Amino acid sequence: MTSPAPSEPNPEPTFADRVYRSTSGIVGGAFLLALTLLLAGDAMLRGEGRTPWLALAGLLLVVPLVLAFTIRPAVYANEDRLRIRNPFRSILLPWAAVADVRAGYSSEVFTQEGAKYQLWAVPVSLRQRKRAARRAARASQDDPHGRTSVTADVRDSASRVAPSDQNVADLREMAERYQGRPEAQGAPQIRWAYEIIAPAAVGLVLFVVLAATG
Structure with a gap:
């Protein structure tokens, strides 16, 4: 009776995602959300006539936009790919598709095809x-x-390098190190953030209609 052949171990196990986010953006977004909810809630509870409906429309418009530009942005990186979550789009870039990562007045990633995507979660502070x-x-x-x-x-x-520049350097190093992996091959994938766009569009339309017919 022959024993089953042992399975080959994975020589390069993937690690959990490194997550890059803007702490100041999250804090500012939380403050804006609290302020928006407070003002809109007061208008909806105490307002008269069209005021509650205008407040509701404003909530539908403002809350998704605040979330999109402050709390939503994030960058996830592991051995296989770079995933960028910007205000209105998510971009999935296998490392083989990444040509360079740079930080000028903003942090940006360039693909082999010449496309450029901004890293909203890694803001540059002069x-x-x-x-x-x-x-x-x-x-x-x-x-x-x-x-x-x-x-x-x-x-x-590390104390002599700005945090955003250090993050960009880390991502550039990962691109150079992992772009030859078989799991890191493929084409970029882009998905629109309809969960942000749809409610904001509904709120804008409702606000315009109420304001025009008021």
């Missing part, structure tokens, strides 16, 4: 970039005795 540049300049200066500085800033190189 203030953070200037602060990191100042730390790098201080760390590179020699001390009064002519020796190269070996302060904590030198040991912690």
Whole structure:
């Protein structure tokens, strides 16, 4: 009686997604949502005539847009692909389809076909970039005795790079490392965020109709 052949282990197991999001965007979005719900709720409960309906239309329009531009944006990356969740679209990019990831005035990913997609979840802060540049300049200066500085800033190189630039560098490194994997092959896939677009469109139409007939 022959024993079954052992299954071959996967030499390159995939890791869980790395998630990149904007903390300031989430905090700002939560504040705007709370303010919108408070104002609209008060108008719907205490308003007269068309006011409650206008408040409802405003909710349908504003809430999806606030969610789209503040809380929804995210970037997910693993060994196989890069998934970008922008305000109105989700873009799935196998690493083989990624040509480059750059950060200028915004963070962007370029495909092999020449398409460009912005990374809303990785906003570029010029203030953070200037602060990191100042730390790098201080760390590179020699001390009064002519020796190269070996302060904590030198040991912690991450403190001398803006967070958005570091995130972009991480994604670029992943693209270069994993684009040859068989699981990382394929064409880009794009899906529109109808769960955001549909209620916002309904709210806009309802608001316009109520305002025009009021």
